[in-house]
Amino acid sequence: MMNSITKLTLLLLCVCASLRDASAAEPEPKPxxxxxxxxxxxxxxxxxxxxxxxxxxxxxxxxxxxxxxxxxxxxxxxxxxxxxxxxxxxxxxxxxxxxxxxxxxxxxxxxxxxxxxxxxxxxxxxxxxxxxxxxxxxxxxxxxxxxxxxxxxxxxxxxxxxxxxxxxxxxxxxxxxxxxxxxxxxxxxxxxxxxxxxxxxxxxxxxxxxxxxxxxxxxxxxxxxxxxxxxxxxxxxxxxxxxxxxxxxxxxxxxxxxxxxxxxxxxxxxxxxxxxxxxxxxxxxxxxxxxxxxxxxxxxxxxxxxxxxxxxxxxxxxxxxxxxxxxxxxxxxxxxxxxxxxxxxxxxxxxxxxxxxxxxxxxxLGKATHTRTRPLLWKTSSPGGQAVIREGQWKLFHPIRKNGGEFELYDIAADPAEALNLAAQQPEVLSRLKTRIEAWVATLPKEYIKTDDKED
Structure with missing residues:
Protein backbone atom coordinates (compact mmCIF):
# COMPACT_ATOMS: atom_id res chain seq x y z
CA MET A 1 0.00 0.00 0.00
CA MET A 2 1.42 3.41 -1.05
CA ASN A 3 2.30 5.83 1.69
CA SER A 4 1.09 9.41 1.59
CA ILE A 5 4.42 10.77 0.22
CA THR A 6 4.34 8.35 -2.70
CA LYS A 7 0.73 9.28 -3.47
CA LEU A 8 1.57 12.97 -3.39
CA THR A 9 4.53 12.42 -5.70
CA LEU A 10 2.40 10.54 -8.22
CA LEU A 11 -0.27 13.20 -8.04
CA LEU A 12 2.25 15.96 -8.77
CA LEU A 13 3.66 13.98 -11.67
CA CYS A 14 0.19 13.57 -13.12
CA VAL A 15 -0.53 17.28 -12.75
CA CYS A 16 2.77 18.20 -14.41
CA ALA A 17 2.09 15.78 -17.25
CA SER A 18 -1.36 17.26 -17.75
CA LEU A 19 0.02 20.78 -17.79
CA ARG A 20 2.73 19.74 -20.25
CA ASP A 21 0.18 18.09 -22.54
CA ALA A 22 -2.07 21.17 -22.38
CA SER A 23 0.86 23.42 -23.17
CA ALA A 24 1.88 21.20 -26.09
CA ALA A 25 -1.64 21.37 -27.44
CA GLU A 26 -1.65 25.17 -27.57
CA PRO A 27 -1.08 26.37 -31.12
CA GLU A 28 1.76 28.73 -31.83
CA PRO A 29 0.61 32.32 -32.26
CA LYS A 30 0.19 33.39 -35.85
CA PRO A 31 3.06 35.55 -37.07
CA LEU A 365 12.67 28.91 -44.28
CA GLY A 366 15.96 27.65 -45.71
CA LYS A 367 14.78 24.04 -45.87
CA ALA A 368 15.22 23.61 -49.62
CA THR A 369 16.04 25.43 -52.82
CA HIS A 370 12.82 26.04 -54.71
CA THR A 371 12.53 24.40 -58.12
CA ARG A 372 9.52 25.70 -60.02
CA THR A 373 6.87 23.38 -61.36
CA ARG A 374 5.16 26.24 -63.21
CA PRO A 375 6.89 28.79 -65.41
CA LEU A 376 6.88 32.52 -64.81
CA LEU A 377 4.98 34.50 -67.45
CA TRP A 378 4.77 38.17 -68.38
CA LYS A 379 2.78 40.13 -70.92
CA THR A 380 1.60 43.70 -71.23
CA SER A 381 -2.13 44.42 -71.22
CA SER A 382 -2.28 44.63 -75.01
CA PRO A 383 -3.32 41.82 -77.39
CA GLY A 384 -0.21 42.28 -79.52
CA GLY A 385 2.19 43.00 -76.71
CA GLN A 386 5.38 41.07 -76.14
CA ALA A 387 5.12 37.91 -74.03
CA VAL A 388 7.93 36.45 -71.94
CA ILE A 389 8.46 33.11 -70.20
CA ARG A 390 11.09 31.98 -67.69
CA GLU A 391 11.32 28.20 -67.32
CA GLY A 392 14.32 26.65 -65.63
CA GLN A 393 17.47 28.36 -66.86
CA TRP A 394 15.78 29.73 -69.98
CA LYS A 395 13.99 32.97 -70.71
CA LEU A 396 12.22 33.55 -74.03
CA PHE A 397 10.93 36.85 -75.43
CA HIS A 398 8.10 36.19 -77.90
CA PRO A 399 7.20 39.18 -80.14
CA ILE A 400 3.57 37.94 -80.56
CA ARG A 401 2.80 40.56 -83.22
CA LYS A 402 1.46 39.21 -86.52
CA ASN A 403 3.98 41.23 -88.50
CA GLY A 404 6.76 39.25 -86.95
CA GLY A 405 9.70 40.26 -84.84
CA GLU A 406 12.78 38.70 -83.34
CA PHE A 407 12.67 35.89 -80.81
CA GLU A 408 15.17 36.30 -78.01
CA LEU A 409 16.30 33.34 -75.93
CA TYR A 410 18.70 33.67 -73.02
CA ASP A 411 20.34 31.23 -70.64
CA ILE A 412 19.74 33.29 -67.51
CA ALA A 413 21.82 31.01 -65.29
CA ALA A 414 24.90 31.62 -67.43
CA ASP A 415 24.01 35.04 -68.83
CA PRO A 416 21.99 37.14 -66.35
CA ALA A 417 22.90 40.27 -68.35
CA GLU A 418 21.00 38.84 -71.35
CA ALA A 419 23.86 39.65 -73.68
CA LEU A 420 23.82 36.54 -75.91
CA ASN A 421 20.67 35.63 -77.86
CA LEU A 422 20.68 31.83 -78.28
CA ALA A 423 17.48 31.51 -80.31
CA ALA A 424 19.34 30.29 -83.39
CA GLN A 425 21.63 27.93 -81.44
CA GLN A 426 18.86 26.32 -79.34
CA PRO A 427 15.98 25.50 -81.75
CA GLU A 428 14.52 22.75 -79.54
CA VAL A 429 14.37 25.01 -76.48
CA LEU A 430 12.95 27.81 -78.59
CA SER A 431 10.23 25.55 -80.03
CA ARG A 432 9.25 24.16 -76.61
CA LEU A 433 8.96 27.54 -74.92
CA LYS A 434 7.30 29.12 -77.97
CA THR A 435 4.59 26.45 -77.88
CA ARG A 436 4.07 26.90 -74.17
CA ILE A 437 3.84 30.67 -74.23
CA GLU A 438 1.49 30.69 -77.23
CA ALA A 439 -0.82 28.30 -75.41
CA TRP A 440 -0.91 30.68 -72.46
CA VAL A 441 -1.49 33.76 -74.63
CA ALA A 442 -4.44 31.97 -76.27
CA THR A 443 -6.19 31.90 -72.87
CA LEU A 444 -5.80 35.65 -72.27
CA PRO A 445 -8.38 38.37 -72.98
CA LYS A 446 -8.74 39.33 -76.63
CA GLU A 447 -9.37 42.94 -75.64
CA TYR A 448 -8.14 45.06 -72.74
CA ILE A 449 -9.77 48.05 -71.10
CA LYS A 450 -7.13 50.49 -69.92
CA THR A 451 -7.91 54.14 -69.29
CA ASP A 452 -5.30 54.82 -66.62
CA ASP A 453 -2.51 56.83 -68.24
CA LYS A 454 -0.69 57.73 -65.04
CA GLU A 455 1.52 54.63 -65.07
CA ASP A 456 5.06 55.75 -65.86
Whole structure:
Protein backbone atom coordinates (compact mmCIF):
# COMPACT_ATOMS: atom_id res chain seq x y z
CA MET A 1 0.00 0.00 0.00
CA MET A 2 1.42 3.41 -1.05
CA ASN A 3 2.30 5.83 1.69
CA SER A 4 1.09 9.41 1.59
CA ILE A 5 4.42 10.77 0.22
CA THR A 6 4.34 8.35 -2.70
CA LYS A 7 0.73 9.28 -3.47
CA LEU A 8 1.57 12.97 -3.39
CA THR A 9 4.53 12.42 -5.70
CA LEU A 10 2.40 10.54 -8.22
CA LEU A 11 -0.27 13.20 -8.04
CA LEU A 12 2.25 15.96 -8.77
CA LEU A 13 3.66 13.98 -11.67
CA CYS A 14 0.19 13.57 -13.12
CA VAL A 15 -0.53 17.28 -12.75
CA CYS A 16 2.77 18.20 -14.41
CA ALA A 17 2.09 15.78 -17.25
CA SER A 18 -1.36 17.26 -17.75
CA LEU A 19 0.02 20.78 -17.79
CA ARG A 20 2.73 19.74 -20.25
CA ASP A 21 0.18 18.09 -22.54
CA ALA A 22 -2.07 21.17 -22.38
CA SER A 23 0.86 23.42 -23.17
CA ALA A 24 1.88 21.20 -26.09
CA ALA A 25 -1.64 21.37 -27.44
CA GLU A 26 -1.65 25.17 -27.57
CA PRO A 27 -1.08 26.37 -31.12
CA GLU A 28 1.76 28.73 -31.83
CA PRO A 29 0.61 32.32 -32.26
CA LYS A 30 0.19 33.39 -35.85
CA PRO A 31 3.06 35.55 -37.07
CA UNK A 32 2.55 39.22 -37.77
CA UNK A 33 3.49 40.33 -41.28
CA UNK A 34 5.07 43.65 -42.27
CA UNK A 35 5.51 44.11 -46.02
CA UNK A 36 7.79 46.99 -47.02
CA UNK A 37 7.55 47.87 -50.72
CA UNK A 38 9.82 50.38 -52.44
CA UNK A 39 8.94 51.95 -55.79
CA UNK A 40 11.34 51.71 -58.77
CA UNK A 41 14.27 50.75 -56.54
CA UNK A 42 16.85 48.91 -58.62
CA UNK A 43 18.26 45.45 -57.93
CA UNK A 44 21.62 47.00 -57.10
CA UNK A 45 20.44 50.02 -55.10
CA UNK A 46 21.16 48.63 -51.61
CA UNK A 47 24.52 48.02 -50.02
CA UNK A 48 23.66 44.36 -49.46
CA UNK A 49 22.88 44.00 -53.17
CA UNK A 50 26.19 45.47 -54.25
CA UNK A 51 25.79 49.25 -54.64
CA UNK A 52 29.27 50.79 -54.34
CA UNK A 53 28.06 53.93 -52.53
CA UNK A 54 24.58 53.44 -51.03
CA UNK A 55 24.24 53.90 -47.27
CA UNK A 56 21.49 51.48 -46.29
CA UNK A 57 22.58 50.11 -42.89
CA UNK A 58 19.09 49.17 -41.71
CA UNK A 59 18.18 47.21 -44.81
CA UNK A 60 21.62 45.65 -44.90
CA UNK A 61 21.11 44.54 -41.28
CA UNK A 62 17.66 43.19 -42.19
CA UNK A 63 19.40 41.01 -44.78
CA UNK A 64 22.00 39.89 -42.21
CA UNK A 65 19.23 38.97 -39.78
CA UNK A 66 17.28 37.13 -42.46
CA UNK A 67 17.65 35.74 -45.98
CA UNK A 68 18.33 37.68 -49.15
CA UNK A 69 17.12 36.24 -52.46
CA UNK A 70 19.07 36.80 -55.68
CA UNK A 71 16.48 35.56 -58.20
CA UNK A 72 13.22 37.21 -57.22
CA UNK A 73 10.95 38.52 -59.98
CA UNK A 74 8.26 41.17 -60.12
CA UNK A 75 5.08 40.26 -62.00
CA UNK A 76 5.17 43.40 -64.12
CA UNK A 77 7.45 46.07 -65.52
CA UNK A 78 5.38 48.92 -64.05
CA UNK A 79 3.67 49.70 -60.76
CA UNK A 80 0.12 48.34 -61.05
CA UNK A 81 1.03 44.98 -62.66
CA UNK A 82 3.71 44.40 -60.03
CA UNK A 83 1.24 45.04 -57.21
CA UNK A 84 -1.44 42.91 -58.86
CA UNK A 85 0.71 39.78 -58.69
CA UNK A 86 1.62 40.43 -55.07
CA UNK A 87 -1.95 40.91 -53.93
CA UNK A 88 -3.73 38.20 -55.93
CA UNK A 89 -1.23 35.57 -57.12
CA UNK A 90 -2.52 36.11 -60.65
CA UNK A 91 -0.52 37.19 -63.67
CA UNK A 92 -1.60 40.75 -64.56
CA UNK A 93 -2.28 39.98 -68.23
CA UNK A 94 -5.20 37.75 -67.18
CA UNK A 95 -7.23 40.83 -66.16
CA UNK A 96 -9.35 42.25 -69.01
CA UNK A 97 -9.68 45.57 -67.17
CA UNK A 98 -6.50 47.22 -65.96
CA UNK A 99 -6.60 46.72 -62.17
CA UNK A 100 -5.61 50.33 -61.43
CA UNK A 101 -9.00 51.23 -62.93
CA UNK A 102 -11.18 48.19 -62.31
CA UNK A 103 -9.65 46.63 -59.23
CA UNK A 104 -9.32 42.88 -58.82
CA UNK A 105 -12.98 42.04 -59.52
CA UNK A 106 -13.90 38.68 -57.97
CA UNK A 107 -10.31 37.57 -57.37
CA UNK A 108 -9.35 37.17 -53.75
CA UNK A 109 -6.40 39.03 -52.21
CA UNK A 110 -3.92 38.10 -49.52
CA UNK A 111 -5.37 40.79 -47.27
CA UNK A 112 -8.88 39.34 -47.59
CA UNK A 113 -7.68 35.83 -46.79
CA UNK A 114 -5.70 36.93 -43.74
CA UNK A 115 -8.47 39.25 -42.53
CA UNK A 116 -10.98 36.40 -42.61
CA UNK A 117 -8.58 34.27 -40.57
CA UNK A 118 -8.34 36.83 -37.76
CA UNK A 119 -5.68 39.29 -38.89
CA UNK A 120 -6.08 43.03 -38.46
CA UNK A 121 -5.01 44.49 -41.79
CA UNK A 122 -3.62 47.87 -42.82
CA UNK A 123 -2.32 49.64 -45.90
CA UNK A 124 -0.22 52.81 -45.90
CA UNK A 125 1.27 54.69 -48.83
CA UNK A 126 0.89 54.17 -52.54
CA UNK A 127 -2.21 52.31 -53.78
CA UNK A 128 -2.55 51.90 -57.57
CA UNK A 129 -4.62 48.72 -57.25
CA UNK A 130 -8.13 49.95 -57.98
CA UNK A 131 -10.53 52.89 -57.80
CA UNK A 132 -11.64 52.38 -54.18
CA UNK A 133 -8.97 53.40 -51.70
CA UNK A 134 -10.93 53.13 -48.50
CA UNK A 135 -11.26 50.87 -45.44
CA UNK A 136 -12.92 47.57 -46.25
CA UNK A 137 -11.49 47.32 -49.76
CA UNK A 138 -9.78 43.95 -50.26
CA UNK A 139 -10.34 43.12 -46.59
CA UNK A 140 -8.14 45.99 -45.42
CA UNK A 141 -9.30 47.38 -42.08
CA UNK A 142 -7.25 50.59 -42.05
CA UNK A 143 -6.16 52.59 -45.10
CA UNK A 144 -3.75 55.43 -44.35
CA UNK A 145 -3.95 59.06 -45.28
CA UNK A 146 -2.05 60.05 -48.40
CA UNK A 147 0.87 62.41 -47.84
CA UNK A 148 1.61 62.23 -51.56
CA UNK A 149 -0.33 61.49 -54.68
CA UNK A 150 0.05 58.35 -56.79
CA UNK A 151 3.02 59.79 -58.64
CA UNK A 152 4.87 60.75 -55.48
CA UNK A 153 4.34 64.48 -55.89
CA UNK A 154 4.75 66.44 -52.68
CA UNK A 155 1.73 67.43 -50.66
CA UNK A 156 3.72 68.31 -47.57
CA UNK A 157 7.43 68.55 -46.92
CA UNK A 158 9.01 66.23 -44.36
CA UNK A 159 12.65 66.92 -43.69
CA UNK A 160 13.25 63.28 -42.80
CA UNK A 161 12.39 62.19 -46.35
CA UNK A 162 9.23 61.76 -48.40
CA UNK A 163 8.32 58.29 -47.11
CA UNK A 164 8.66 59.16 -43.41
CA UNK A 165 4.94 60.05 -42.96
CA UNK A 166 3.91 56.70 -44.46
CA UNK A 167 6.13 54.83 -42.03
CA UNK A 168 4.82 56.95 -39.14
CA UNK A 169 1.28 55.82 -39.94
CA UNK A 170 2.35 52.20 -40.23
CA UNK A 171 4.09 52.37 -36.86
CA UNK A 172 0.92 53.73 -35.24
CA UNK A 173 -1.05 50.88 -36.79
CA UNK A 174 1.41 48.36 -35.37
CA UNK A 175 1.19 49.96 -31.93
CA UNK A 176 -2.61 49.82 -32.03
CA UNK A 177 -2.60 46.21 -33.27
CA UNK A 178 -0.37 44.71 -30.59
CA UNK A 179 -2.13 41.80 -28.94
CA UNK A 180 -3.61 40.34 -32.13
CA UNK A 181 -2.06 39.12 -35.37
CA UNK A 182 -1.68 41.89 -37.92
CA UNK A 183 -0.69 42.35 -41.54
CA UNK A 184 0.42 45.71 -42.93
CA UNK A 185 1.42 46.97 -46.38
CA UNK A 186 3.91 49.85 -46.18
CA UNK A 187 4.18 50.98 -49.79
CA UNK A 188 6.49 53.96 -50.17
CA UNK A 189 7.18 56.28 -53.10
CA UNK A 190 10.97 56.13 -53.03
CA UNK A 191 12.59 56.03 -55.54
CA UNK A 192 9.83 56.83 -58.06
CA UNK A 193 9.98 60.08 -59.97
CA UNK A 194 10.26 62.83 -58.78
CA UNK A 195 13.47 62.35 -56.81
CA UNK A 196 13.68 65.63 -54.90
CA UNK A 197 15.08 65.19 -51.38
CA UNK A 198 15.60 68.30 -49.30
CA UNK A 199 18.98 70.00 -49.27
CA UNK A 200 19.87 68.80 -45.78
CA UNK A 201 19.63 65.18 -46.89
CA UNK A 202 21.58 65.89 -50.07
CA UNK A 203 24.32 67.71 -48.17
CA UNK A 204 25.27 64.46 -46.45
CA UNK A 205 26.51 63.27 -49.83
CA UNK A 206 28.62 66.35 -50.67
CA UNK A 207 31.88 64.38 -50.49
CA UNK A 208 30.81 61.82 -53.10
CA UNK A 209 33.27 61.47 -55.97
CA UNK A 210 31.97 59.16 -58.67
CA UNK A 211 34.13 56.30 -59.95
CA UNK A 212 32.17 54.98 -62.91
CA UNK A 213 34.28 51.82 -63.12
CA UNK A 214 32.38 50.54 -60.07
CA UNK A 215 29.18 50.32 -62.14
CA UNK A 216 27.92 48.08 -64.93
CA UNK A 217 28.12 49.02 -68.63
CA UNK A 218 24.37 49.73 -68.64
CA UNK A 219 24.76 52.20 -65.79
CA UNK A 220 27.77 53.87 -67.39
CA UNK A 221 25.67 54.33 -70.52
CA UNK A 222 23.03 55.99 -68.36
CA UNK A 223 25.64 58.38 -66.98
CA UNK A 224 26.76 59.19 -70.52
CA UNK A 225 23.19 59.88 -71.64
CA UNK A 226 22.71 62.34 -68.82
CA UNK A 227 25.99 64.12 -69.50
CA UNK A 228 25.16 64.41 -73.20
CA UNK A 229 21.94 66.18 -72.24
CA UNK A 230 23.90 68.64 -70.12
CA UNK A 231 23.09 67.09 -66.74
CA UNK A 232 25.32 66.85 -63.67
CA UNK A 233 25.78 63.11 -63.00
CA UNK A 234 27.35 63.48 -59.58
CA UNK A 235 24.65 65.87 -58.37
CA UNK A 236 21.93 63.58 -59.68
CA UNK A 237 23.53 60.56 -58.01
CA UNK A 238 23.87 62.44 -54.70
CA UNK A 239 20.18 63.29 -54.76
CA UNK A 240 19.15 59.74 -55.62
CA UNK A 241 21.32 58.24 -52.88
CA UNK A 242 19.96 60.78 -50.38
CA UNK A 243 16.42 59.70 -51.27
CA UNK A 244 17.28 56.03 -50.78
CA UNK A 245 19.11 56.79 -47.52
CA UNK A 246 15.96 58.46 -46.17
CA UNK A 247 13.96 55.31 -47.01
CA UNK A 248 16.48 53.22 -45.10
CA UNK A 249 16.15 55.55 -42.11
CA UNK A 250 12.35 55.16 -42.14
CA UNK A 251 12.73 51.38 -42.29
CA UNK A 252 15.09 51.60 -39.33
CA UNK A 253 12.51 53.49 -37.26
CA UNK A 254 9.87 50.85 -37.94
CA UNK A 255 12.20 47.95 -37.13
CA UNK A 256 13.28 49.67 -33.91
CA UNK A 257 9.66 50.08 -32.84
CA UNK A 258 8.96 46.40 -33.47
CA UNK A 259 11.83 45.59 -31.10
CA UNK A 260 10.57 48.03 -28.45
CA UNK A 261 7.10 46.47 -28.59
CA UNK A 262 8.55 42.97 -28.18
CA UNK A 263 7.27 41.95 -31.62
CA UNK A 264 10.53 41.13 -33.38
CA UNK A 265 10.52 37.36 -32.92
CA UNK A 266 6.95 36.79 -34.07
CA UNK A 267 6.91 39.15 -37.03
CA UNK A 268 7.77 38.32 -40.63
CA UNK A 269 9.34 41.39 -42.22
CA UNK A 270 9.66 41.47 -46.01
CA UNK A 271 11.38 44.09 -48.14
CA UNK A 272 10.83 44.33 -51.89
CA UNK A 273 10.77 46.75 -54.83
CA UNK A 274 7.87 46.71 -57.27
CA UNK A 275 10.14 46.70 -60.32
CA UNK A 276 13.60 47.75 -61.36
CA UNK A 277 15.05 51.22 -61.69
CA UNK A 278 14.08 53.33 -64.67
CA UNK A 279 16.94 53.36 -67.16
CA UNK A 280 15.19 55.25 -69.94
CA UNK A 281 14.62 58.76 -68.60
CA UNK A 282 18.04 60.10 -67.73
CA UNK A 283 18.70 63.25 -69.68
CA UNK A 284 15.10 64.37 -70.11
CA UNK A 285 15.78 67.44 -67.99
CA UNK A 286 14.62 68.71 -64.61
CA UNK A 287 13.97 66.37 -61.71
CA UNK A 288 14.01 63.26 -63.88
CA UNK A 289 17.76 63.68 -64.22
CA UNK A 290 17.93 62.35 -60.66
CA UNK A 291 16.68 58.91 -61.69
CA UNK A 292 20.00 57.28 -60.91
CA UNK A 293 18.71 53.84 -59.89
CA UNK A 294 21.12 50.93 -60.44
CA UNK A 295 20.03 47.46 -61.61
CA UNK A 296 23.34 45.78 -60.95
CA UNK A 297 24.75 43.73 -63.80
CA UNK A 298 21.37 43.40 -65.48
CA UNK A 299 20.37 45.02 -68.75
CA UNK A 300 17.20 47.09 -69.08
CA UNK A 301 14.98 48.52 -66.38
CA UNK A 302 11.45 49.63 -65.63
CA UNK A 303 9.17 49.50 -68.72
CA UNK A 304 11.08 46.44 -70.00
CA UNK A 305 10.83 42.70 -69.37
CA UNK A 306 14.61 42.43 -69.26
CA UNK A 307 16.20 41.33 -66.00
CA UNK A 308 16.81 44.94 -65.03
CA UNK A 309 13.08 45.60 -65.13
CA UNK A 310 11.89 42.45 -63.39
CA UNK A 311 14.60 41.15 -61.06
CA UNK A 312 14.37 43.05 -57.78
CA UNK A 313 15.45 42.83 -54.12
CA UNK A 314 13.59 40.40 -51.84
CA UNK A 315 14.60 40.14 -48.17
CA UNK A 316 12.75 38.07 -45.55
CA UNK A 317 13.36 38.14 -41.79
CA UNK A 318 11.59 35.94 -39.25
CA UNK A 319 13.87 35.16 -36.29
CA UNK A 320 14.09 31.49 -35.42
CA UNK A 321 12.40 30.47 -38.68
CA UNK A 322 14.15 32.17 -41.62
CA UNK A 323 17.92 31.55 -41.53
CA UNK A 324 20.01 34.59 -40.70
CA UNK A 325 22.80 35.72 -42.97
CA UNK A 326 21.76 33.45 -45.82
CA UNK A 327 21.80 34.36 -49.52
CA UNK A 328 19.66 32.16 -51.75
CA UNK A 329 21.22 32.33 -55.21
CA UNK A 330 19.31 29.41 -56.75
CA UNK A 331 15.60 29.65 -55.94
CA UNK A 332 13.64 31.32 -58.75
CA UNK A 333 10.71 32.94 -56.97
CA UNK A 334 8.20 35.64 -57.81
CA UNK A 335 5.68 38.09 -56.45
CA UNK A 336 3.03 35.70 -57.73
CA UNK A 337 4.22 33.26 -55.02
CA UNK A 338 3.63 35.71 -52.19
CA UNK A 339 0.00 34.84 -51.47
CA UNK A 340 0.29 31.02 -51.41
CA UNK A 341 3.49 31.21 -49.38
CA UNK A 342 2.01 33.45 -46.68
CA UNK A 343 -1.07 31.25 -46.54
CA UNK A 344 1.14 28.21 -45.94
CA UNK A 345 3.06 29.98 -43.16
CA UNK A 346 -0.08 31.29 -41.43
CA UNK A 347 -2.22 28.17 -41.78
CA UNK A 348 -4.77 29.72 -44.16
CA UNK A 349 -6.27 26.98 -46.32
CA UNK A 350 -6.51 27.70 -50.05
CA UNK A 351 -7.03 25.71 -53.22
CA UNK A 352 -3.63 25.95 -54.92
CA UNK A 353 -5.24 25.47 -58.33
CA UNK A 354 -7.01 28.84 -57.94
CA UNK A 355 -3.70 30.70 -57.98
CA UNK A 356 -0.83 31.01 -60.43
CA UNK A 357 1.96 31.19 -57.88
CA UNK A 358 3.60 28.44 -55.85
CA UNK A 359 4.19 27.87 -52.15
CA UNK A 360 7.87 28.72 -51.77
CA UNK A 361 7.88 28.65 -47.96
CA UNK A 362 10.57 25.95 -47.89
CA UNK A 363 12.93 28.39 -49.63
CA UNK A 364 12.01 31.20 -47.24
CA LEU A 365 12.67 28.91 -44.28
CA GLY A 366 15.96 27.65 -45.71
CA LYS A 367 14.78 24.04 -45.87
CA ALA A 368 15.22 23.61 -49.62
CA THR A 369 16.04 25.43 -52.82
CA HIS A 370 12.82 26.04 -54.71
CA THR A 371 12.53 24.40 -58.12
CA ARG A 372 9.52 25.70 -60.02
CA THR A 373 6.87 23.38 -61.36
CA ARG A 374 5.16 26.24 -63.21
CA PRO A 375 6.89 28.79 -65.41
CA LEU A 376 6.88 32.52 -64.81
CA LEU A 377 4.98 34.50 -67.45
CA TRP A 378 4.77 38.17 -68.38
CA LYS A 379 2.78 40.13 -70.92
CA THR A 380 1.60 43.70 -71.23
CA SER A 381 -2.13 44.42 -71.22
CA SER A 382 -2.28 44.63 -75.01
CA PRO A 383 -3.32 41.82 -77.39
CA GLY A 384 -0.21 42.28 -79.52
CA GLY A 385 2.19 43.00 -76.71
CA GLN A 386 5.38 41.07 -76.14
CA ALA A 387 5.12 37.91 -74.03
CA VAL A 388 7.93 36.45 -71.94
CA ILE A 389 8.46 33.11 -70.20
CA ARG A 390 11.09 31.98 -67.69
CA GLU A 391 11.32 28.20 -67.32
CA GLY A 392 14.32 26.65 -65.63
CA GLN A 393 17.47 28.36 -66.86
CA TRP A 394 15.78 29.73 -69.98
CA LYS A 395 13.99 32.97 -70.71
CA LEU A 396 12.22 33.55 -74.03
CA PHE A 397 10.93 36.85 -75.43
CA HIS A 398 8.10 36.19 -77.90
CA PRO A 399 7.20 39.18 -80.14
CA ILE A 400 3.57 37.94 -80.56
CA ARG A 401 2.80 40.56 -83.22
CA LYS A 402 1.46 39.21 -86.52
CA ASN A 403 3.98 41.23 -88.50
CA GLY A 404 6.76 39.25 -86.95
CA GLY A 405 9.70 40.26 -84.84
CA GLU A 406 12.78 38.70 -83.34
CA PHE A 407 12.67 35.89 -80.81
CA GLU A 408 15.17 36.30 -78.01
CA LEU A 409 16.30 33.34 -75.93
CA TYR A 410 18.70 33.67 -73.02
CA ASP A 411 20.34 31.23 -70.64
CA ILE A 412 19.74 33.29 -67.51
CA ALA A 413 21.82 31.01 -65.29
CA ALA A 414 24.90 31.62 -67.43
CA ASP A 415 24.01 35.04 -68.83
CA PRO A 416 21.99 37.14 -66.35
CA ALA A 417 22.90 40.27 -68.35
CA GLU A 418 21.00 38.84 -71.35
CA ALA A 419 23.86 39.65 -73.68
CA LEU A 420 23.82 36.54 -75.91
CA ASN A 421 20.67 35.63 -77.86
CA LEU A 422 20.68 31.83 -78.28
CA ALA A 423 17.48 31.51 -80.31
CA ALA A 424 19.34 30.29 -83.39
CA GLN A 425 21.63 27.93 -81.44
CA GLN A 426 18.86 26.32 -79.34
CA PRO A 427 15.98 25.50 -81.75
CA GLU A 428 14.52 22.75 -79.54
CA VAL A 429 14.37 25.01 -76.48
CA LEU A 430 12.95 27.81 -78.59
CA SER A 431 10.23 25.55 -80.03
CA ARG A 432 9.25 24.16 -76.61
CA LEU A 433 8.96 27.54 -74.92
CA LYS A 434 7.30 29.12 -77.97
CA THR A 435 4.59 26.45 -77.88
CA ARG A 436 4.07 26.90 -74.17
CA ILE A 437 3.84 30.67 -74.23
CA GLU A 438 1.49 30.69 -77.23
CA ALA A 439 -0.82 28.30 -75.41
CA TRP A 440 -0.91 30.68 -72.46
CA VAL A 441 -1.49 33.76 -74.63
CA ALA A 442 -4.44 31.97 -76.27
CA THR A 443 -6.19 31.90 -72.87
CA LEU A 444 -5.80 35.65 -72.27
CA PRO A 445 -8.38 38.37 -72.98
CA LYS A 446 -8.74 39.33 -76.63
CA GLU A 447 -9.37 42.94 -75.64
CA TYR A 448 -8.14 45.06 -72.74
CA ILE A 449 -9.77 48.05 -71.10
CA LYS A 450 -7.13 50.49 -69.92
CA THR A 451 -7.91 54.14 -69.29
CA ASP A 452 -5.30 54.82 -66.62
CA ASP A 453 -2.51 56.83 -68.24
CA LYS A 454 -0.69 57.73 -65.04
CA GLU A 455 1.52 54.63 -65.07
CA ASP A 456 5.06 55.75 -65.86
Missing amino acids: NIVFLLADDLGYGDLGCYGHPYARTPNLDQLAKDGTRFAQFYATGMTCCPARTGLMTSQFPATYPTYPANGGFAERVTITELLNKSGYRTGHFGKWHIGPDQKPGTYGIDVVGDQSRDERGKKKAEDLRGRDAPIYDQAIRFIEESKGQPFYVNVWGHISHNPVDPNDELVQRWSALELDESKFSPAMREKFATLRKAGGDVEDALRRYLADVESLDAAVGQLLKRLDELGLRDNTIVIFNSDQGADMSKAGLGGVRDNQMGFNGAHRGGKHTNLEGGLRVPWIVRWPGHVPAGRVDEQSVISAVDYLPTLCALTGVAINAADFEGEDVSAAW
